[in-house]
Amino acid sequence: MTRVKIDTSRFKSDFDSLATIGATNDGGVHRPALGPDHLKARQWFTQRAQRDGLTVNVDSAGNHSAVLLFPEAEKALLLGSHLDSVPYGGKYDGALGVVAALEVLSAIKASGRSLGVNLEAVDFTDEEGTLVGALGSEAMAGELTPERLCNLRCSREEFVEALKRGDLKEESLFQARRNPDTLAGYLELHIEQGPWLHDNRIDIGVVTSIVGSRSFRISFNGRPDHAGTTPMTNRADAGLGACAFNLALNDIVVKQFHDCVATVGGMEFKPGAFNIIPGQASLCLEFRSRDKDSLEKLKAGVINLANDVARHRGLDVSLEEVAVWDPVHMSPDIQRIINTSASNLGLSTASIASAAGHDAQSFAPIIPTGMIFIPSIGGISHSPQEFSKWRDCVNGAKVLLNATLAAAESLRG
Ligand code: HGY
Ligand code: MN
Ligand code: MN
Secondary structure, X not given: OOOOOOOHHHHHHHHHHHHOOOEOOOOOEOOOOOOHHHHHHHHHHHHHHHHOOOEEEEOOOOOEEEEEOOOOOOOEEEEEEOOOOOXXXXXXXXXXXXXXXXXXXXXXXXXXXXXXXXXXXXXXXOOOOOOXXXXXXXXXXXXXXXXXXXXXXXXXXXXXXXXXXXXXXXHHHHHHOOOHHHEEEEEEEEEOOOOXXXXXXXXXXXXXXXXXXXXXXXXXXXXXXXOOOOOHHXXXXXXXXXXXXXXXXXXXXXXXXXXEEEEEEEEEEEOOOOOEEOOEEEEEXXXXXXXXXXXXXXXXXXXXXXHHHHHHOOOEEEEEEEEEEOOEEOOHHHHHHHHHHHHOOOOOEEEEEEOOOOOHHHHOOOOOEEEEEEOOHHHOOOOOOOOOOHHHHHHHHHHHHHHHHHHHHHOOO
């Protein structure tokens, strides 16, 4: 049987050419979902797939799939990740998994090998949550709900504009659902985005689980007033409330929720002028844990704290839950396949839980799902300083290829 191998120079030139799309001058990329540069990256995806004779399907959620069909196959094994990025992020997050998935399909196609499952290399829409978060993969997995679209991470106008740019219709997003019976499984290569693999000199992380998260938009409302004439003792300063909440929450999580992380990623004061006491202060909060109960307990703690701070400072407060992602487990069989694929290449492996969210989260509850991590130098991610050694990227692609071939055998149904 012909050997299938990663074409390392094609892989490198594909990765480098993609990294020029939306490139920032500090080595990162800025490709928010359905923005001009993400759409350019999708054009790149289509041309690159067609260059190697792969057909490209785009579903009603905008997910781009490069497809490799085999005559006796009934189900599809999905590989992929996301080409959208966080604002001013790194060039490996998501992109590595998509380029490696394309490379795996090209390598298998070039080898003439026939598999028992069809293969798809996918770029999922809006994994990073510029709009909703895991929009495309949730739509494909049938987990996207109308409620999710009522709790956007952007404004309604920005969402409508983005769908229009991507030539998508809100009501058709739900039609992207694939019948799980037609899907054999999902494999994703990704950078760890944390320091553990690099610090422990491990080549390949075999992901065991992915954290759950909850996100909230919280608004403190006080009384806008003159910054000069209003005595310090007679203010309803919403900005102070938001800051007090942020500091107190951080304290609570550090002291009482050792298995959680919490982040206030943004804060906005209105009207937002030097000489007006802020009447409104809104913040976006996200917290994560591998344990669902901890998430629920911390959610209760967040609500109590927000109300206490508001009462203490003579403010009103409103909380809007924006997203709920439960912790998920990766398929033990796929973990074994990844472990064996890496060990057969002479690579060291270790099991690792993901503290970052991924498209794999959408598929884990419905089909056999697994993730392959490679080391992130210094654990830096969601930053232009995000960096992985190219040797590790190639290792990841080789493991993805071997795991795909093994999974195709065992999942053919
Ligand atoms: O936020 C995350 O963990 C992922 O990078 N979207
Ligand atoms: Mn990612
Ligand atoms: Mn990310």
